[in-house]
Amino acid sequence: MNEVIGADHEFNDKDFVAGWADRFVPTPERLELFNVILSELKSHIPPNGCVVELGTGPGYLANHLLHAMPIIQYYGVDFSRPMLDIARQRLNQHSTRVGYIQANIVQESWWTGIPMPANAIVSTWALHDLGSEENIALVYKNCAQVLQHGGILLNGDFIKPDK
Numbered sequence: 001m002n003e004v005i006g007a008d009h010e011f012n013d014k015d016f017v018a019g020w021a022d023r024f025v026p027t028p029e030r031l032e033l034f035n036v037i038l039s040e041l042k043s044h045i046p047p048n049g050c051v052v053e054l055g056t057g058p059g060y061l062a063n064h065l066l067h068a069m070p071i072i073q074y075y076g077v078d079f080s081r082p083m084l085d086i087a088r089q090r091l092n093q094h095s096t097r098v099g100y101i102q103a104n105i106v107q108e109s110w111w112t113g114i115p116m117p118a119n120a121i122v123s124t125w126a127l128h129d130l131g132s133e134e135n136i137a138l139v140y141k142n143c144a145q146v147l148q149h150g151g152i153l154l155n156g157d158f159i160k161p162d163k
Ligand SMILES: C[S@@+](CC[C@H](N)C(=O)[O-])C[C@H]1O[C@@H](n2cnc3c(N)ncnc32)[C@H](O)[C@@H]1O
Pocket: 006, 007, 011, 024, 054, 055, 056, 057, 058, 059, 060, 061, 077, 078, 079, 080, 083, 103, 104, 105, 106, 123, 124, 125, 126, 129, 130
């Protein structure tokens, strides 16, 4: 992890990260997004499936999914140690079903340590930070390697219209 891309700098600053987590406690609108992801997971993966989250942040989506799907295995990937520390605290009660991976999803084999193939990969508000379309394409390509045949990738993120 030696090249700064996207918001790498800020997300490695403990105070910035604590402030971010406080500012973005899920709103009803964001919970709607989480529920769309939850509903897709429930329809498409087995109850004990393996769910990987890219850019897990403070663990808000993870907490929602782990509560509603009581036997999934969850792996949270993030390059920010302070974010993973906050997520670990939030998800403490689910610790036997949760794994944390500190990795840059653009530069590293972030899937090392995840039992493959995974049933689903999810992400919210993270992939727009990857710095370039090439990086995003690389991440999608790697997701295809990590997922089982027929697995799903659910990305709830911002879209910037062309004009
Ligand atoms: C805007 S926050 C969103 C956090 C969380 N997904 C949510 O919706 O609450 C983006 C997260 O993605 C992580 N992130 C951004 N780029 C990353 C990268 N290249 N590799 C790993 N994590 C990354 C950041 O550290 C941060 O935790």
